[in-house]
Amino acid sequence: MKTMNMPIKLEQLLSSPQMKHDLSVSRLVEQSIERGEGTLTSTGALSVETGAYTGRSPKDKFVVRESLVEHTIDWGPVNQPLSKDIFTALYHKVLTHLGEKEELFASQGFAGADTNYRLPIQVINEFAWHQIFARQLFIRPSSTDEKLEREPFTIVSAPTFKAVPEIDGTHSEAFVMISFEERVILIGGTEYAGEMKKSIFSIMNYLLPEEGVLSMHCSANTGAEGDVALFFGLSGTGKTTLSASPDRLLIGDDEHAWSENGVFNIEGGCYAKCVNLSQEKEPQIWNAIKFGTVLENVVVSDVTGEPNYDDISLTENTRAAYPIDYIPNALEPSVAGHPSTIIFLTADAFGVLPPISKLTPEQAMYHFLSGYTSKLAGTERGITEPEVTFSTCFGAPFLPLPAHRYASMLGDLISKHNVDVFLVNTGWSGGPYGVGERMKLAHTRSMVQAALQGELSNVATTEDPVFGLHIPEHCPGVPDIVLQPKSTWPNPEAYELKAKELADNFKQNFTKFTGLSKDIVEAGPK
Structure with a gap:
């Protein structure tokens, strides 16, 4: 031109x-x-590389x-x-x-x-x-x-x-x-x-x-009875994986809004992480990687065209982009009712947060404002290993308005619709990153399922002495020892030091918030 x-x-x-x-x-x-x-893979997906910016x-x-x-x-x-x-x-x-x-x-x-x-x-x-x-x-x-x-x-x-x-x-x-x-x-x-x-x-x-509508960085699904669940969390915490459940309809995997009519998806597709992807653990995402899907920065065999999801030589932030209807049980249109359960997801690299705990309304506000996770390698340039991150409302990089606007709206909606809120740690257990092991996906799925089906409502809980969280003593499909993080560490003293370190991080981060009620401020670590 x-x-x-x-x-x-x-x-x-x-x-x-x-x-x-x-x-x-x-x-x-x-x-x-x-x-x-790009080139076609053996599954028909288009494989591309994004150069220096992954x-x-x-x-x-x-x-x-x-x-x-x-x-x-x-x-x-x-x-x-x-x-x-x-x-x-x-x-x-x-x-x-x-x-x-x-x-x-x-x-x-x-x-x-x-x-x-x-x-x-x-x-x-x-x-x-x-x-x-x-x-x-x-x-x-x-x-x-x-x-x-x-x-x-x-x-x-x-x-x-x-x-x-x-x-x-x-x-x-x-x-x-x-x-x-x-x-x-x-x-x-x-x-x-x-x-x-x-x-x-x-x-x-x-x-x-x-317009009076709460926008949210979360995935969402709904059960056969119309019960809606929201999964808040930063990249790499499991939003896409845990919301893609074969026994529930997927509303969406990352971005939603909550209006006076209920929840709706902002997008028309999914952007799933592929690192260590397997057909056994994540069959819905695995099967969605076909013709029409864009596969980003995944190493592909020059001979067979087969993707190697375990090879992270290009980046750990390997991705698959596909339309939501590639998930067999996707809800279309992606519009549903009001949530009955909210789950905050965190990938704790300290290995000290319980795998699941039920939050009081005040704790829900504290942890929503904190938005804690360990930022995983590859999601942003320069991140090579887990890094302590407090991302307000589990989505600070994408929030143009002051955080209190979103937090206030969520608090009002939780109260109005009597929503149960849980904190789920998909990070490390038995020790910190590099020592302990990543939480087993099968255990996390069992805990999430129990929360959604109300199976934890009448289970006795133990209050964590450091974080004040209410930990269920039993959960179907999960060994009791796994539920108590200190019990999974070979050295209790080492656990206590790490727990105090993370608690101090929480307290320091929360000093930036002003004008909050005393109940919310005191809902954090002891």
């Missing part, structure tokens, strides 16, 4: 001859292979400081402010860069399964496989004529455009910029497709609370 030294506009780019609109997944797979972007780049994410959001965004290290001038200049550069490409790809989609709150999305990519990712992860239109009154947000993704920090005002060659006034998400310098998914989540986390 010739620019005649004039900036290209988005409308020009969309109407240009090189823009291919709404190609089918089959055609996009063909395009990806022809362009050398996870999100939170330090390269910005929100444009504009009058529309000036006084509502929670500015800081998560929502880094960016001037409108810097954004506009880089936006024009990226559009010009894309205008010089021989082929571009665009599609329409939505965020939000409840049509009352659905947001139209427009996605522009220079990689065909990125367009597959977008088609599979966002909600696909039921027909080419489906439109909504709301103005869409547009993702403009240009991974081969590298920013120059000294000139472009970025922190590195990569950038993710959100402009609420322009309704544009500008992504460049990174091939990691997850930036598109999480940027739309950030948008919904701003828009939905303004």
Whole structure:
């Protein structure tokens, strides 16, 4: 496209001859292979690599400081402010860069399964496989004529455009910029497709609370009787794995909202971690990796085309992106009633938190605000082993509004609908990371099932002397010794030292919260 030294506009780019609109997944797979972007595996999935960026780049994410959001965004290290001038200049550069490409790809989609709150999305990519990712992860239109009154947000993704920090005002060659006034998400310098998914989540986390709807970083499923469960947790804690249960309908694996009508999925697909994936332990995810699925950074045999999920030489953050209907028991549309059970998931690398405990309402608020886990290797750049993380509301990197907005809404909903809340540790037992062992998935599944079926309601509990958590003394399918973390350690004194260390971390982190009731503040470690 010739620019005649004039900036290209988005409308020009969309109407240009090189823009291919709404190609089918089959055609996009063909395009990806022809362009050398990926190869087919033995299961039919498209295998791709994302280069140097195998996870999100939170330090390269910005929100444009504009009058529309000036006084509502929670500015800081998560929502880094960016001037409108810097954004506009880089936006024009990226559009010009894309205008010089021989082929571009665009599609329409939505965020939000409840049509009352659905947001139209427009996605522009220079990689065909990125367009597959977008088609599979966002909600696909039921027909080419489906439109909504709301103005869409547009993702403009240009991974081969590298920013120059000294000139472009970025922190590195990569950038993710959100402009609420322009309704544009500008992504460049990174091939990691997850930036598109999480940027739309950030948008919904701003828009939905303004409509009185709680947006949540959680997975969700529902039982035969219509009972709904939510699973909160950061990447790697088991949201996708534990919500994909053969005896329950999957509402979604990562992003949901809770309105006066109930829960609905924000997305139309799943983005499952693949590290150490096995057909025996996670059959639903295993079987979903077929034609139409994008397999990211998984080592694949050059001879057989078989994926090796145990090989983490590229990254531990290996992923599979597929539409939700690849899970046989997915609920469609992804809309359900009000939750009866909430489970907070944490991967505790200290190995001292109990595998399951029931929370009081005050403890539920304390642990939701704390959002503790051990950030696992690969989910973000630079993370090579578990790192202590307190991510407010189990989703701080994606929350544009102050944390108390989300916490207050959740507390009100828990109280209104009389929801049972549990804390489940999917991390280490018998010792810390490197010494103990990761909690057995079979045991975690048994504990979750018992919680959802009410089998722990009348079981006697023991109060943990350090964390004050109420630990069931028995759980079907789980040895009693496993339920008490101190009992699994060969050295009780070593356990007590580690428990105190983690408790101190909790207390230090919680000092940043002000204006909370005394009951919530005292609901943490003793």
